[in-house]
Amino acid sequence: MPDNEIDAPDDGVSFVMPVLNERAYLEHAVRSVLAQELTVPAELVLALGPSTDGTTALAQRLAADDERIRLVDNPAAHIPVGLNAAIRASRYATIVRVDAHSELSPGYAARALETLRRTGAANVGGVMHADGRTPFQRAVARLYNSPVGLGGGAYHGGTHEGEAESAYLGVMRRDVLEEVGLFDESIRRGEDWELNLRIRQAGHRVWFDPSLSVTYWPRESWLRLARQFRATGAWRGELVRRYGRRNGIRFFAPPALVALLATAVLLGITQLVGAVTGVLSAILSAVIYLPLLAYVLLVLVVAALPGGGGPRQRLWTAAVLPTMHLSWGFGFLGGVLRGARDTVDASRLGTRNTPLP
Known part of the structure; x- marks a missing residue:
């Protein structure tokens, strides 16, 4: 079977998470996923990059403690490659992207599933609520949450529900992902925007629901932040x-x-x-x-x-x-x-x- 084909899925939810050097955040992110209350089966597939901080050992321990957690390798360490590997290894009809630097709010998945059904959208996303622990990280988080910092995209604080250009992380219908060909593995940053462009070009809707909230923890140092933004800008230039x-x-x-x-x-x-x-x-x-x-x-x-x-x-x-x-x-x-x-x-x-x- 070609790599981009997916077996007929069962009714349920597959959370997919690419992971690289996230020892400090991974367990909290995983707990927020496993705490989601759903009436359908669920699983969490972690795509493990070649971490150097003990993340892989932590992920293996978490998987050993909970049968809902499954592990796949992502030796290339690139986010879209890991996402695709996790999606291909997953089993259920709805795909929920999760970031290791994020935590889902209680009821997030159930509300997203209801929004998918209510709107007929192919992808649903909510608000990325940045937070911080140190004065530096709180300053970054405040700017993430401000239109002055990141340009006013709906998921940085929008309040009006409706069709959107893109979705933060995303709760996606697997059949649509299969139709458009999953994430483009040639794109290292901005892969979600590009995927949502193809979803919209295929005649489907991307939907923003402000009742959905995900906590995001920004980078912890000035140098790491500058590196992150330079890479993100370079890939936006590539997308242009x-x-x-x-x-x-x-x-x-x-x-x-x-x-x-x-x-x-x-x-x-x-x-x-x-x-x-x-x-x-x-x-x-x-x-x-x-x-x-x-x-x-x-x-x-x-x-x-x-x-x-x-x-x-x-x-x-x-x-x-x-x-x-x-x-x-x-x-x-x-x-x-x-x-x-x-x-x-x-x-x-x-x-x-x-x-x-």
């Missing part, structure tokens, strides 16, 4: 190369900021050496510097807004917001100009996570 303006306009804001910053540096150099003076210098200064000043003021305002936490968290907010935008923007421009190629999310490699309480 492949699909052009099917990508939303919001994806072009960070690279525009990078281009504006580069232009400001060049203008400053020409002004310092006297190559640009007088009226032309004043006009260019207004056109280039004022938008950057406005952006700096925006960063400071966001950091100072109520609910921003203590002084350390506010300082991290002021540092994290431009880090997210500039890292993503630099990655995007590289992805557009030369393709993402073999860019991977290096923040997932060689982790040093602090266990969740």
Whole structure:
């Protein structure tokens, strides 16, 4: 049987989770899955990458303690490869994608199944509610939950139910996944957006339900965050190369900021050496510097807004917001100009996570 064909599934739910270096988060993520109350059979398939932090041993112990947990290998460590391996090894008619850095809210799966039935959609997703433990992680989480941080996608805090461009994680009909060919294994980041594009092009609906909530734990350090966003931006640039303006306009804001910053540096150099003076210098200064000043003021305002936490968290907010935008923007421009190629999310490699309480 071809790899992309799936046996006729039984009525039930298969949770699928790619895992790599997630020792600090895996057990909490697994518990949130196994705690879902369903009236149909359920299983959890973990696709194990070559972890170096003890994740694999932990996964094996969890599987030994609960027969609902099954393990498959993902030696390539790439997320879409692991997802496809888990889907092919699973048995049930509904596929629920779960991230090892996330925790499903109580009743998540049951509500999602009801929404699938009620709407006739092929894929249903809800709100990604970011949370944090340290001042840095809480600052990142606050920006994840803000339209200023990640551009206002519905799953970052939308409140209106309806059709959507994409879905966070996703509760999917397996027959539709089989129809469109599962995840594209040539895409390392943004694979969910690309899958949902093919689902919509095939005439099916992707649905956002704000009553569904998933807790997401962001990266724990500035360097890991910057690496994550650079890789994500590079693959968005690759998706723009492949699909052009099917990508939303919001994806072009960070690279525009990078281009504006580069232009400001060049203008400053020409002004310092006297190559640009007088009226032309004043006009260019207004056109280039004022938008950057406005952006700096925006960063400071966001950091100072109520609910921003203590002084350390506010300082991290002021540092994290431009880090997210500039890292993503630099990655995007590289992805557009030369393709993402073999860019991977290096923040997932060689982790040093602090266990969740």
